[in-house]
Amino acid sequence: MTNEIPEDKKGKGKRLILVIGIPLILLMALITYYVTVPKTDDYVAKINGEIITQSELNKELVSQYGTDVLSTLITSKVIELEAVKKKITVSDNEIQAELDDLQNSYGGKEAFEAALESNAMTLQGAKDNIKTYLTTTKLIEPTIDITEKELKTYFKENKDTFSQEEQVQASHILVEDKDTAKEVQKKSEKGEDFAELASEYSTDTASASNEGNLGYFGKGEMDESFEKAAFSMKVDEISDPIKTDYGYHIIKVTGKKAAKEATFENSKDDVKTALMNEKINANYSTWLSSLYEEYEIENALAGEK
Known part of the structure; x- marks a missing residue:
């Protein structure tokens, strides 16, 4: 597959x-x-x-x-x-x-x-x-x-998988050239709807139809340049054009989650599942x-x- x-x-x-x-x-x-x-x-x-x-x-x-x-x-x-x-x-x-x-x-x-x-x-x-x-x-x-003992043992052996890593929620608009990216950036900074701009301009059709939304992601999941920019931004901030192998991205950060260590009590249901x-x-x-x-x-x- x-x-x-x-x-x-x-x-x-x-x-x-x-x-x-x-x-x-x-x-x-x-x-x-x-x-x-x-x-x-x-x-x-x-x-x-x-x-x-x-x-x-x-x-x-x-x-x-x-x-x-x-x-x-x-x-x-x-x-x-x-x-x-x-x-x-x-x-x-x-x-x-x-x-x-x-x-x-x-x-x-x-x-x-x-x-x-x-x-x-x-x-x-x-x-x-x-x-x-x-x-x-x-x-x-x-x-x-x-058994309860099995649950605790499993949690101890797999604790990292239940911890919450630092994550960013972002939307993006992907275009082929820098001039178009700058045009999109200016429009979004002037208050034009980011979702509508994504639908109109983005070549990433999968996310464009979902308001440009990429959901939450952790470090190591995205292109290095894209990820570096997204994690350095504040919520609701819009980026300058970011170049990757896919083209030029305009990124809007829409949410952030801080890293959080897992505890057995808070993770018990997930551990059991x-x-x-x-x-x-x-x-x-x-x-x-x-x-x-x-x-x-x-x-x-x-x-x-």
Whole structure:
């Protein structure tokens, strides 16, 4: 994957089920398309008059990927049936909350949708993956016990991940040349709306559609020149043109967070979430294998009955 879904530092491993499903979803979509869409000539390619038929392609797809795709479908169905048995449901609000969290981790809706597009995945596909992830989490969580001692040990070993580093919230307008950057700077300093200027001028389309907002970021996450300027500015201050490899930036700092050391009492909920997610990921295969034993599964491709 080119734009892998980022790992939440306070929910280590949280996205595992969501991430590992994407390649197989793409294969499933490809196979479904060629199996179900009729071709009037019954061929999918022609080379100097020699044809490759749809049935040849279907056979090759099943031969290469059929076992993996079918295993994924079986797993999804077993989880679905187990959820019905245990009366586990996932609401639209829960899916949307998880989707919002995911979008924020990318810096906004536009950036997230661009990442989906680059992976040939639809928004509905992401929602379906989220539903499976949440359903699986709800099924596994009751099987896992976490003691107070484990929580304290985990916090001690991972304290830095729960501390709040110094962060800056900023918006920016990216343009190609210095003259345009100066023009934008003057307009913003005269009181013109920064969000409207971002929409009009910025070549960073992902942030431009979100008022130029880049969200909060820590040191080491941005281009060195951009970062140096942003961290040296005051809230509501607008920068001179800042040159990076991407072009010229006009930066507006909109918020700041001071560094803050974590305490166990204040971080306990986050610690429990992180440790639970680690245990879910570690126990997933064993849990699934034991779940399979409760169902009569026939896999024709694997010769299993």
